[in-house]
Amino acid sequence: MYNSIVLVKQVPDTANISGKVMKDDGTVNRALLPAVFNPEDLIALELALQVKEKYGGKVTAITMGPPRASDTLRECLFMGADEVYLITDRKFAGADTLATSYVLSAAIQKIGNFDLIFAGRQAIDGDTAQVGPQTAEKLNIPQVTYVEEIVELNEKRAKIRRKIENGYEVLDCALPILLTVLKDSAEARPFSTKKLLAYKNAKSLMDIEKMVEGNSLLYADKLVQEFKDRGLFIPTITADDLDIDTERCGLKGSPTKVHKVESVILAGGSHIKIEPTKDGLGSLIDQLMEDHIFG
Amino acid sequence: MNNFSNDVWVYIEQRDGKAADVSYELLSKGRKLADSMGGTLKSVVLGHNVEHLAAETFKFGVDEAILVDNENLYQYRTMPYSRIFSSLVNEHHPRIVLFGATITGRDLAPRIASNTKSGLTADCTDLQISDVTYLKKEYKDLLLQIRPAFGGNIIATIITPDNPTQMATVREGVMEKHLSESPRQVKISRVEYVPDPVDELIQIIEQHREENKVDIKSAPIIVSGGYGVGSKENFRMLHELAKLLGGEIAGSRAAVDAGFINHERQVGQTGVTVRPKLYIAVGISGAIQHRAGMQESQKIIAINTDPDAPIFGISHYGIVGDAAEVIPRFIEAFKNKLK
Structure with missing residues (x-):
């Protein structure tokens, strides 16, 4: 039996950014971008589910983010996660990777009882690949990044294949360990129809508070109990639930700060137009020869 | 202080x-x-x-x-x-x-x-x-x-x-x-x-590497093709041009995805970053991910059918035209200069 915790993230769909979502000042209007399940995290969850199927154990998915990130947790339930947690607090907002891993590691310690932690190699909004290793360091456990395959689990040790420059290596690792996985290491399973029907109404406290808003007939406390009874309550972890120093969380706890953001604007029109004719190309080649570009 | x-x-x-x-x-x-x-x-x-x-x-x-x-x-x-x-x-x-x-x-x-x-x-x-x-x-x-x-x-x-x-x-x-x-x-x-x-806590039990024979990073001249080149057949012309100029062939991610060229020759954010003396971008629209991998090139020539393609914005020389016509003419013109 091997218990897994999977770190997932809801991200803006940066792969499909068009001019429309760019604001005049060059920043991205996140509100106009659809939020998606970070692609490599989906694979992380898939690998954790495969471990469960092969060796037994439990899969717990956690995410840190704003209340709407419960969307991503519901999707984890649709795929087969046994348990999910939403880690959310205004104090966590604006965190860089160091502050994020600080909170994540505290939440993981609170959840406890794990052999493996899975995460995507990186998230498509920042592409930093830092949160995984930093979380492992804070938990004082080893890490394997760029995982291609879990070859074998045996006697609380793992044999893992990872990508290296121009090749791969196979590692023998003591557990617990944190793994960050590559997109090609598996294919994510589709949502189970049964689970989708079962969990589509799963809600976090914030989701429920939103339902109650402006409806005097509903009471949040009562609803929470009702959702709990039906197994549809997504538990949240806030700063108060964790043994942490809030000075090390969120923007305040982030050593790196964004100083300036510019949109990528092309100079345009500054190039010399060359006619695609024999003469045009000939003069271009002359010019390049004069500039000693060839040879 | x-x-x-x-x-x-x-x-x-x-x-x-x-x-x-x-x-x-x-x-x-x-x-x-x-x-x-x-x-x-x-x-x-x-x-x-x-x-x-x-x-x-x-x-x-x-x-x-x-x-x-x-x-x-x-x-x-x-x-x-x-x-x-x-x-x-x-x-x-x-x-x-x-x-x-x-x-x-x-x-x-x-x-x-x-x-x-x-x-x-x-x-x-x-x-x-x-x-x-x-x-x-x-x-x-x-x-x-x-x-x-x-x-x-x-x-x-x-x-x-x-x-x-x-x-x-x-x-x-x-x-x-x-x-x-x-x-x-x-x-x-x-x-x-x-x-x-x-x-x-972690031991390496096996390691396998294939030495990278391809090294487009150190090539002084790179002829790079995109999806706009159209086919693997058309890519042959780029190979010929690259050989003639003493350079290497490369491609954009779209060209790699289309199977025109191998990933090890991909230029851009998810490929290799290059800064050759001359970069010839053929049928490459110039998405930011591609530009990030080549915009430091000393001279850039863009060949594209779309006069509004972003690649022209960072090019020194722009040729509006179809690669299948422009490249053979370029090859011919270059051969003439060598005579």
Whole structure:
């Protein structure tokens, strides 16, 4: 039996950014971008589910983010996660990777009882690949990044294949360990129809508070109990639930700060137009020869 | 004024006693950064039988090399490397630490940053030293860490204003490598390796590498094709042109995805970064991810049927036309010049 915790993230769909979502000042209007399940995290969850199927154990998915990130947790339930947690607090907002891993590691310690932690190699909004290793360091456990395959689990040790420059290596690792996985290491399973029907109404406290808003007939406390009874309550972890120093969380706890953001604007029109004719190309080649570009 | 040091450290990534190119590129950049704040440049070399490597770094302007040499460090492993490097940082508090944004660098750097509570910025495309005003506070000689973000749609400048150590990873091929004109005298500081049980939590049981025969990074001329080239057949013309000009063939991600060319020849954010003397972009629209990998080329020629293609915006010469017609004419014109 091997218990897994999977770190997932809801991200803006940066792969499909068009001019429309760019604001005049060059920043991205996140509100106009659809939020998606970070692609490599989906694979992380898939690998954790495969471990469960092969060796037994439990899969717990956690995410840190704003209340709407419960969307991503519901999707984890649709795929087969046994348990999910939403880690959310205004104090966590604006965190860089160091502050994020600080909170994540505290939440993981609170959840406890794990052999493996899975995460995507990186998230498509920042592409930093830092949160995984930093979380492992804070938990004082080893890490394997760029995982291609879990070859074998045996006697609380793992044999893992990872990508290296121009090749791969196979590692023998003591557990617990944190793994960050590559997109090609598996294919994510589709949502189970049964689970989708079962969990589509799963809600976090914030989701429920939103339902109650402006409806005097509903009471949040009562609803929470009702959702709990039906197994549809997504538990949240806030700063108060964790043994942490809030000075090390969120923007305040982030050593790196964004100083300036510019949109990528092309100079345009500054190039010399060359006619695609024999003469045009000939003069271009002359010019390049004069500039000693060839040879 | 703060009491922070002015040391710039560069992690020398090595395999079998040979350093990665990116490490030398970072030394060249690190020298400039150190000079602009009146600081010193140090190389940090971990490995086994690598003293010659530590000495080699002085050719790139290093003031001092820190060397940890032990058989347990023969191959890169996360635990001993990060543990030793972290303890060095915690002891000496360098102002700046640079790593290549390679698989190894991206495995190692975040772990060290976490242990030492330092700021770390991934995949920088430029680094500068500048005085900065942030939240009404004045900071002297901060490291501006410039990187694309949001899938390359924006360029962000990141700073680490209040921490003693600013760390960054930089992609291979982005900085220029050059030998120092006035190399310092070799001064190697050896640090003893003290074993620790955590070093042995992970063992390498097998390693397999295919040596990269293709090296488009060092090609002086690159003929690069995109989806707009249309077919593998048409790509043959690009091969012919590349051969004629003494260059290498490359492609955009779209061309790789379409199967026109192998991934090892892909230029761009998820491929290789190149800066040749001449880059001929054929049928490449010029998405930001591609431009990020080639815009530092000395001369860029764009050939595209779409006169509004973004690639023209960064080109020196633009040819509006179909590759299938323009390339044979280019080949012919070049052959005529050689006669």
